[in-house]
Amino acid sequence: MSPRTPKTKTPRTGRRPGNSTTREDIRRAASELFARRGYEGTTMRAIAAKAGVDASLVVHFFGNKVNLLAESIDWPFNPEVEMPKLLEGGKRDIGRRLAELAIRTWDDTGTRHPVFTLLRAGMNEPEAAEMLRKFMTERLYAPLMQRLGSDQPKLREGLAVSQIVGVGMGRYVLKFEGLAEAESEEVIDWLAPVLQRYLTGKLG
Amino acid sequence: MSPRTPKTKTPRTGRRPGNSTTREDIRRAASELFARRGYEGTTMRAIAAKAGVDASLVVHFFGNKVNLLAESIDWPFNPEVEMPKLLEGGKRDIGRRLAELAIRTWDDTGTRHPVFTLLRAGMNEPEAAEMLRKFMTERLYAPLMQRLGSDQPKLREGLAVSQIVGVGMGRYVLKFEGLAEAESEEVIDWLAPVLQRYLTGKLG
DNA sequence: GGCTAAGATTGTACAGTGTTTACTTAACGG
DNA sequence: CCGTTAAGTAAACACTGTACAATCTTAGCC
Numbered sequence: 001m002s003p004r005t006p007k008t009k010t011p012r013t014g015r016r017p018g019n020s021t022t023r024e025d026i027r028r029a030a031s032e033l034f035a036r037r038g039y040e041g042t043t044m045r046a047i048a049a050k051a052g053v054d055a056s057l058v059v060h061f062f063g064n065k066v067n068l069l070a071e072s073i074d075w076p077f078n079p080e081v082e083m084p085k086l087l088e089g090g091k092r093d094i095g096r097r098l099a100e101l102a103i104r105t106w107d108d109t110g111t112r113h114p115v116f117t118l119l120r121a122g123m124n125e126p127e128a129a130e131m132l133r134k135f136m137t138e139r140l141y142a143p144l145m146q147r148l149g150s151d152q153p154k155l156r157e158g159l160a161v162s163q164i165v166g167v168g169m170g171r172y173v174l175k176f177e178g179l180a181e182a183e184s185e186e187v188i189d190w191l192a193p194v195l196q197r198y199l200t201g202k203l204g
Numbered sequence: 205m206s207p208r209t210p211k212t213k214t215p216r217t218g219r220r221p222g223n224s225t226t227r228e229d230i231r232r233a234a235s236e237l238f239a240r241r242g243y244e245g246t247t248m249r250a251i252a253a254k255a256g257v258d259a260s261l262v263v264h265f266f267g268n269k270v271n272l273l274a275e276s277i278d279w280p281f282n283p284e285v286e287m288p289k290l291l292e293g294g295k296r297d298i299g300r301r302l303a304e305l306a307i308r309t310w311d312d313t314g315t316r317h318p319v320f321t322l323l324r325a326g327m328n329e330p331e332a333a334e335m336l337r338k339f340m341t342e343r344l345y346a347p348l349m350q351r352l353g354s355d356q357p358k359l360r361e362g363l364a365v366s367q368i369v370g371v372g373m374g375r376y377v378l379k380f381e382g383l384a385e386a387e388s389e390e391v392i393d394w395l396a397p398v399l400q401r402y403l404t405g406k407l408g
Numbered sequence: 409g410g411c412t413a414a415g416a417t418t419g420t421a422c423a424g425t426g427t428t429t430a431c432t433t434a435a436c437g438g
Numbered sequence: 439c440c441g442t443t444a445a446g447t448a449a450a451c452a453c454t455g456t457a458c459a460a461t462c463t464t465a466g467c468c
Contacts, residue, residue, distance in 0.1 A: 012432095012446095012447065013431075013433070013446065013448075014431090014434070014446060014447075015433045015434040015445040015446055016434075016446070017434065018434095019435095020446090022445075023445095038328070040244075043425065044425080044426060045424090045425080045426090053445095053446075053447090054446065054447050054448075055426085056427080056428085056429095056446085057445075059427060060445075064426075065426065120327045120328065123377060129378050153382070154380070154381050155382035155383065155390070157380065158374050158381070158384075159374075159391075159394055161370075161374060161378075161380060162370035162374035162375075162380070162383060163366070163367050164370070165373050165374065166365075166366035166368070166370020166373065167363075167366045169369050169370065169373070170362050170363075170365060170366035170369065171362075171366075174336060174337045174340075174365075174369070176337060176340075176341060176361065176365060176366070177341070178356065178358030178359035178360070178361055178363075180362075182359050182362075189407055190363055190407065193401070194367075194401070197397070197398070198394070203394065216419090217418040217419070217460075218416075218460090218461045218462025219415070219416040219417055219462045219463035219464070220417070220463075222463095222464095223464095224415090224416065227416095247453085247454065247455085248456080249453090257417075258417065259418095259456090260418070260420095260456080260457085263455080263456060268456075269455065269456090
């Protein structure tokens with residue numbers, strides 16, 4: 001019975017035997033916490049604790065917090081699957097179908113949370129804003145706009161996305177009474193013609 | 205020559221002689237810093253330093269950081285002056301004049317910054333979101349909607365403000381290419397009919 | 409005048425935060 | 439078997455917002 005066992009299994013420090021899945025464990029822990037508590041509300045130490053490791057290890061693997069966010073976001077829908085569906089019914093009702101997709105995305109917490117996490121973070125960390133912008137423009141709207149073939153596609157895209165982001169903010173962050181309490185269908189009815197105009201309509 | 209002068213002027217601690225303008229000094233320092241560096245980017249200690257006082261004094265006067273924000277925001281325009289002007293030309297062009305006011309507000313850093321500060325803070329601090337909502341709905345849009353006399357005023361108001369907030373985000377936070385690089389006039393031309401529809405138009 | 413309550417001001421300390429550095433241990437390629 | 443690299447921890451750093459106590463001034467009252 002030595003005072004401290006001189007050579008025992010699982011020493012508190014140093015590398016662990018066997019293949020390590022730790023990096024992925026951390027990513028998953030971060031993904032959950034970011035979605036549930038937001039960017040500022042999630043601490044590195046909380047992520048580390050949830051993954052059962054030391055906080056420094058998180059830095060060791062991911063460099064810093066924004067980067068971890070970047071690597072741990074899982075997008076709430078697959079653009080390659082969702083966007084073609086928008087165009088199935090032709091251009092005429094594209095506004096309505098986009099409005100439906102947008103409101104459905106905002107109204108479901110499972111899909112709302114990750115997007116809001118990025119939106120929140122993006123207000124303070126330009127990298128996060130850049131990530132969101134890239135995902136939205138390159139993966140979501142670029143193919144859509146290309147198929148629509150309207151003039152000034154970038155401006156039209158920007159206007160449409162702005163309206164969608166704005167509604168999310170108004171309904172769930174600022175909580176404007178009329179918007180927060182309205183039925184989804186009603187909001188969709190109002191958004192549809194506006195988005196249609198932005199995407200395919202003429203000015204004036 | 206005593207080791208420390210036993211009773212000298214301006215002792216390091218305790219109340220200062222004369223009337224104190226410190227509270228206002230702190231408020232002004234906070235106002236500037238919040239506008240320039242945003243909510244998270246501004247520390248209590250920085251505010252205290254700029255006002256030339258100890259950090260605890262800030263707490264003593266304002267309780268906590270969000271409260272200081274609340275008391276130090278100076279709104280970039282006077283609603284009682286600005287809103288009546290919107291209605292001078294009658295309902296027919298209200299959309300365009302609102303679009304002009306909105307874009308003018310976003311494009312000028314002096315007026316953009318304070319609003320953005322609240323928007324930023326509001327994403328994490330519900331009190332800040334509440335403040336912004338209250339100012340916008342009660343002081344800005346309620347009188348406007350009342351004069352317009354449309355049905356569903358709250359919903360219409362929410363939709364209009366959403367679009368305006370969304371454009372601000374798209375142009376200055378997310379920086380969508382088409383929106384960030386477009387001329388003000390062009391954006392106004394697109395927004396005008398949409399806002400007009402939200403405020404006075406019929407559904408469908 | 410003196411006394412006392414309230415207000416103004418600082419210093420110190422606490423429990424956090426993200427991140428850095430130093431150290432230990434295991435795996436891998438020669 | 440040796441050197442390098444990767445995985446892992448512990449401790450510390452430079453911050454943050456805020457609570458608390460001590461000190462000093464002013465104002466009001468007797």
